[in-house]
Amino acid sequence: MKVPKSGEWLVPLPCRSDKANTGGRVYGIDTWLTRKFLQTIGAPPLRVTLWDGTELATPGSPPVIGMVIRDRGALWRLLTNPLLHFGDDYSAGRVEIEGGLVQFMETVYRSMDQTPKFRRTSDPAAYRRHQPKLNSLAGARQNIHHHYDVGNAFYQLWLDAEMLYTCAYFPEPDASLEDAQIAKMELVCRKLRLRPGQTVVEAGCGWGALARHMVRRYGVTVRAYNISHEQIAYARERARAEGVEGRVEYVEDDYRAITGKYDAFVSVGMLEHVGPDHYHELGRVIDRSLTEHGLGLIHTIGQNVAAPMSPWFLKRIFPGSYPPTLREMMALFEPLEFSVLDVENLRQHYAKTCEHWLDRFEHHRDRVREMFDERFIRAWRLYLSGCVANFNLGTLQLYQVVFSRPTNNLVPWTRSHLAAFAGAS
Amino acid sequence: MKVPKSGEWLVPLPCRSDKANTGGRVYGIDTWLTRKFLQTIGAPPLRVTLWDGTELATPGSPPVIGMVIRDRGALWRLLTNPLLHFGDDYSAGRVEIEGGLVQFMETVYRSMDQTPKFRRTSDPAAYRRHQPKLNSLAGARQNIHHHYDVGNAFYQLWLDAEMLYTCAYFPEPDASLEDAQIAKMELVCRKLRLRPGQTVVEAGCGWGALARHMVRRYGVTVRAYNISHEQIAYARERARAEGVEGRVEYVEDDYRAITGKYDAFVSVGMLEHVGPDHYHELGRVIDRSLTEHGLGLIHTIGQNVAAPMSPWFLKRIFPGSYPPTLREMMALFEPLEFSVLDVENLRQHYAKTCEHWLDRFEHHRDRVREMFDERFIRAWRLYLSGCVANFNLGTLQLYQVVFSRPTNNLVPWTRSHLAAFAGAS
Numbered sequence: 001m002k003v004p005k006s007g008e009w010l011v012p013l014p015c016r017s018d019k020a021n022t023g024g025r026v027y028g029i030d031t032w033l034t035r036k037f038l039q040t041i042g043a044p045p046l047r048v049t050l051w052d053g054t055e056l057a058t059p060g061s062p063p064v065i066g067m068v069i070r071d072r073g074a075l076w077r078l079l080t081n082p083l084l085h086f087g088d089d090y091s092a093g094r095v096e097i098e099g100g101l102v103q104f105m106e107t108v109y110r111s112m113d114q115t116p117k118f119r120r121t122s123d124p125a126a127y128r129r130h131q132p133k134l135n136s137l138a139g140a141r142q143n144i145h146h147h148y149d150v151g152n153a154f155y156q157l158w159l160d161a162e163m164l165y166t167c168a169y170f171p172e173p174d175a176s177l178e179d180a181q182i183a184k185m186e187l188v189c190r191k192l193r194l195r196p197g198q199t200v201v202e203a204g205c206g207w208g209a210l211a212r213h214m215v216r217r218y219g220v221t222v223r224a225y226n227i228s229h230e231q232i233a234y235a236r237e238r239a240r241a242e243g244v245e246g247r248v249e250y251v252e253d254d255y256r257a258i259t260g261k262y263d264a265f266v267s268v269g270m271l272e273h274v275g276p277d278h279y280h281e282l283g284r285v286i287d288r289s290l291t292e293h294g295l296g297l298i299h300t301i302g303q304n305v306a307a308p309m310s311p312w313f314l315k316r317i318f319p320g321s322y323p324p325t326l327r328e329m330m331a332l333f334e335p336l337e338f339s340v341l342d343v344e345n346l347r348q349h350y351a352k353t354c355e356h357w358l359d360r361f362e363h364h365r366d367r368v369r370e371m372f373d374e375r376f377i378r379a380w381r382l383y384l385s386g387c388v389a390n391f392n393l394g395t396l397q398l399y400q401v402v403f404s405r406p407t408n409n410l411v412p413w414t415r416s417h418l419a420a421f422a423g424a425s
Numbered sequence: 426m427k428v429p430k431s432g433e434w435l436v437p438l439p440c441r442s443d444k445a446n447t448g449g450r451v452y453g454i455d456t457w458l459t460r461k462f463l464q465t466i467g468a469p470p471l472r473v474t475l476w477d478g479t480e481l482a483t484p485g486s487p488p489v490i491g492m493v494i495r496d497r498g499a500l501w502r503l504l505t506n507p508l509l510h511f512g513d514d515y516s517a518g519r520v521e522i523e524g525g526l527v528q529f530m531e532t533v534y535r536s537m538d539q540t541p542k543f544r545r546t547s548d549p550a551a552y553r554r555h556q557p558k559l560n561s562l563a564g565a566r567q568n569i570h571h572h573y574d575v576g577n578a579f580y581q582l583w584l585d586a587e588m589l590y591t592c593a594y595f596p597e598p599d600a601s602l603e604d605a606q607i608a609k610m611e612l613v614c615r616k617l618r619l620r621p622g623q624t625v626v627e628a629g630c631g632w633g634a635l636a637r638h639m640v641r642r643y644g645v646t647v648r649a650y651n652i653s654h655e656q657i658a659y660a661r662e663r664a665r666a667e668g669v670e671g672r673v674e675y676v677e678d679d680y681r682a683i684t685g686k687y688d689a690f691v692s693v694g695m696l697e698h699v700g701p702d703h704y705h706e707l708g709r710v711i712d713r714s715l716t717e718h719g720l721g722l723i724h725t726i727g728q729n730v731a732a733p734m735s736p737w738f739l740k741r742i743f744p745g746s747y748p749p750t751l752r753e754m755m756a757l758f759e760p761l762e763f764s765v766l767d768v769e770n771l772r773q774h775y776a777k778t779c780e781h782w783l784d785r786f787e788h789h790r791d792r793v794r795e796m797f798d799e800r801f802i803r804a805w806r807l808y809l810s811g812c813v814a815n816f817n818l819g820t821l822q823l824y825q826v827v828f829s830r831p832t833n834n835l836v837p838w839t840r841s842h843l844a845a846f847a848g849a850s
Contacts, residue, residue: 106773122759173838302760304831326765327755336548337729339819343768348838394764394831405728406819413598413773419844 028050030072037079041118041403044111050075059159065107066098087312091379094330101381102358105389113395120395122305122325124193135275135320138255141227143273143320148228152207156362163207163234166269166299167350167398174190175261177356180349185213185314188266190418191342191402192295194218198263201225201289208235208248215247222248223262225255271300271329279324279331287336292396293410296338301350302397303328310350310386315338317383323396341411342402351391352400358384378384444714448740451477455497465745466543467537472523475500490532491523508543512737517805526806527783530814533621534754538820547730560700562679565638567653568698568745573653577632582792583785588659588664590773591694591724591824602781605774608785609640610638613691613844615769616718619643623688628680628707628715629695633673640672647673648687650680679817683710688719696725696754699748704749704756712761718835721763726775726824735811742808748821758828766836767827775823776816783809 013038016284020028033049034056046058047066057063069075074094077085089095097104112118135143152163158183159165165402169187188210194200202211204225208231211277214220226232232252239245253410255270265286288295301323308314309321326343333340368377390396403413446592454517459481470488473481476495482488494500499519502510514520547586560568577588584590585606593605594612613635619625621644627636630649633656639645651657657677664670676682680695690711699707711721726748732738734746751768758765786793786809793802815821829836 037717067640158785171839171841214547267776304764305759325755325759327752327759330750330755332754334730334750334752337547337819338824339729339770339772340768340824343765344840345764345766348836392834394762394833397764399765408819409773409817411773414594414596415840415843416596416767418840 024051024072026050026054030054030075031056033075034069034109035145037082037177039117040079042110042111042113042115046104051090052219057183062366065104067104068096068098070094070096078394081311083314084311084315087310087316087379087382088381091375093374095376101385102388103393105386106393109393109395111391120305120307122307124306135273135278137256138155138256141142141318143318147317148206148321149230151371152230152234152297154371155207157392158357159365162209162213164209165206167346168353168356169346170349170352173352177353177360180353181209182213185210185419186217188268188297188299189214189218190295191400192264192266193412193417194220194264196220199223199261200266201258201260201262203265203267204273204283205231205235205250206269208238208250210268210413211235211248212239212242212244213252216242216243220247220264223247223258223260224249224311225253225258227252227254229237230303230419249404250386255282255285258289261291262289263291265290265294266299267297267300268299269375271298271316271332272323275320275322276324276328276331279328281337283332283336283338283372286332286338289404292405293408295341295404295408295411297400297402298332298399299398302329302399304394304397311326311382313386326399329401337406338403339406339408339411340401340403342400342415344370344400346400347391347394347396350396351388354384354391356385376379435788440848446513446656449476449497449614451479455479455500458495458500458504462500462507463506464490464738466507466533467536467538469532471529471532480670484656492529492702493521493523495519495521497823498713506736509736509740512565512735512804512807515807516741518799518801518803526810527813527817530811531818534748534814534820545732549731549733551560558645560698560703562681562830565679565698568743572743573631573656577655578661579634579793579796582789583782584807586637587634589634590631592771592772593778593781594771595774595777598777602778602785604633604687605778607638610635611642613693613722613724613825614639614643615806616825617689617691617722619645619689619836621645624628624648624686626683626685626687627689628683628692629698630656630660630675631694632656633675634784635665635691635693636660636673636675637664637667637669641667641670647703648676648683649673650678650683652677652679678707680707680710683714685714685715687714688716690715690719690721691724692722693724694726696723698743698746700745701749701753701756704753705760708757708761711720711757711763715719717830718833720766720829720836721832722825722827723754723757724825725749725754725823727754727824728821729822738808741804752822754824754826762831763828764827764831764833764836765826767825767840769825771823771825772816772819772821775821776813779812779816 030050031054034050038046043058045057045058045060045063047063049055049066049068057124071094074089077089079094113120155163160178162181164181168177169184170180171183194214198220200214200220200222202222202224205226207210208224211222211224214222229252232250235250238247281340292295303323306325306328426528434610434742455475456479459475463471468483470483470485472488474491474493496519537547538548538637553697560653580588587606589606593602595605595606612676621625622665623645625639625645625647627647627649630636633649637648639647654677657675658677664673715721728748728750731750785804
């Protein structure tokens with residue numbers, strides 16, 4: 001990469017006193033540090049406004065995206081550890097973005113990935129560097145509580161009516177979120193070839209929508225595990241309300257506590273919280289739970305290269321989380337000799353899903369404000385915007401993996417059982 | 426595993442003098458060694474007839490499968506290294522099988538996999554143990570010549586009319602081999618979303634059928650590489666005969682010599698011969714060949730666990746070959762940050778394909794006999810039967826993997842472009 005020398009690529013613009021002048025006077029050292037910061041992150045096409053209104057910009061086409069740094073402390077913090085401090089300072093209102101947060105993140109991520117310092121390259125031990133062993137039985141409970149027990153009322157504001165907090169499946173890009181979440185559940189059920197009378201175990205069931213869908217539409221019985229207390233309470237309540245409580249059992253427990261034998265094993269959006277150190281353990285749970293001709297499906301966020309999540313995301317949003325590469329996922333299957341039958345990458349569907357969530361979240365901002373402070377709102381906006389950006393850029397993937405025992409010769413012969421469905425919900 | 430004591434599980438049967446009495450007298454040591462051999466391979470339900478007609482069998486239901494050992498040397502060899510010597514002694518006629526070779530291999534493989542000595546467990550360095558570095562430029566040529574330059578006339582006897590020597594795709598299990606091979610080519614083309622005017626590079630093109638199919642049916646131009654001299658000569662001749670020689674170029678060269686940029690990269694049945702040590706190299710070839718929005722497809726035999734092929738197979742049939750696990754395949758994609766979009770496992774289709782090949786081979790046995798000696802015929806029968814058994818048992822898999830660059834947002838939104846096709850050819 002050619003990084004322009006600081007003298008030629010940062011153009012100081014006239015001082016604009018109408019904004020951001022909350023941090024005192026701007027000195028030469030401040031503009032020098034700003035240039036240094038932009039250089040460090042690969043000189044993206046950005047306009048930076050400092051606290052007294054001083055503007056700097058990369059040359060070339062005028063940048064449509066602007067970043068306002070409201071005080072010297074924030075600037076210093078950005079320089080020392082942008083991946084941690086940008087999030088905190090944005091949440092605190094010490095940094096503002098003009099021209100769209102998603103666009104900003106896409107621009108900056110794209111640029112950072114071209115720099116030696118921030119380039120995401122595959123490192124087999126990556127997930128350990130920022131991930132202490134957080135996913136023990138007790139640690140997992142704490143991590144899940146941090147995110148999922150924020151309050152059902154909050155999630156109800158911006159999730160679909162069925163409360164699915166995982167990637168939807170849009171038969172057409174302009175399908176509604178509600179339809180796309182139902183289509184996702186259908187896709188999962190069809191991939192598992194569910195038939196009436198079968199038994200299913202679900203590891204990590206969220207608010208329980210998939211389990212209820214399976215019971216209602218496919219005539220199976222489901223035992224669904226989750227360690228989020230609030231989610232389990234909600235799931236049980238809805239099962240009662242829908243009159244299916246006899247056919248779905250929600251168990252407030254860890255996936256490691258699963259007992260019994262089932263015709264299908266399904267886990268949608270849990271693996272991200274398991275941690276590669278525990279994949280072997282999860283593999284053994286699946287091995288002891290699946291009948292001879294059972295099918296399994298794991299739906300998870302993933303990555304093309306093994307790299308840790310940003311420290312801000314790990315600290316503030318999802319402690320203990322790690323989206324695996326397909327290579328890392330194989331630790332689930334290879335030691336137990338499972339056959340991988342089908343992998344589908346729904347990356348773009350997750351970008352679309354997160355766009356819907358972000359829109360709904362912003363739409364209900366006033367309602368959210370009644371529940372949480374501004375810092376929470378800004379952190380959440382940043383998180384959802386970052387997800388849109390990362391799925392758009394291909395930094396994150398979404399894998400659906402179907403598998404069986406190696407000797408299972410009753411697996412679907414072709415994908416014709418999915419065909420009628422692939423194009424329409 | 427509970428291995429019965431030799432005294433209780435091997436029942437000597439009355440001597441049958443009507444067969445196999447070619448190796449002199451059978452002593453106590455011979456029956457002891459036979460028991461030992463059966464014990465070593467996990468005591469499968471087998472009847473063993475020694476060279477003077479002495480029979481031994483495992484107790485329980487009378488075994489339908491029999492093995493005739495024609496001399497003491499063969500017995501010794503089986504005991505010391507069954508995975509190498511069974512093949513050679515079967516080829517030499519020193520061992521005979523009664524009750525079906527495929528059934529015999531399935532029975533024995535299933536049994537061996539239950540023994541500590543022969544159990545196939547995943548070993549990350551497995552492929553190196555029996556694989557010297559055979560796949561250098563010169564080594565690869567030698568290996569490919571060994572198998573593929575046996576003579577086009579031989580392969581024409583038992584392959585389909587288009588001469589495809591890779592897994593077919595049977596929309597229905599009872600489709601003909603000819604239809605299934607055309608369906609396979611269609612499946613590959615659709616997964617690559619070929620459009621008129623596009624350019625395709627093919628690594629390892631066999632007798633060139635896929636390249637010609639793409640040109641004829643999809644209006645693309647193809648450059649196809651192969652280091653088998655006989656295959657390339659045949660491919661060029663057929664392209665001329667079909668009047669498509671201006672739109673398909675067959676290059677007699679290694680995949681490492683590929684130059685140019687293409688809208689699609691395709692490789693069907695070559696990766697097995699590349700060797701994991703060279704995946705990174707192949708990944709870089711793909712990286713430099715694929716346009717920004719190009720799609721790639723790799724179709725290869727694979728395994729659930731990283732284990733070497735049998736030494737007999739490596740020595741007599743496919744030197745330098747290794748079917749990777751999905752984990753190992755990721756060495757192609759992860760370092761270059763390719764996105765894996767779709768993986769389909771066609772294992773059962775390959776069992777079916779090999780069954781067709783074996784049937785046709787046996788049907789034309791007299792014609793084959795005019796070309797080769799009995800040892801070759803028996804070795805080839807064993808190889809094809811072993812393939813049927815291994816795909817049936819799930820020891821081998823068949824992966825089709827579709828991939829793109831990570832930033833490609835023009836990848837198919839769903840699988841609807843495959844849907845109309847999945848159930849009918």
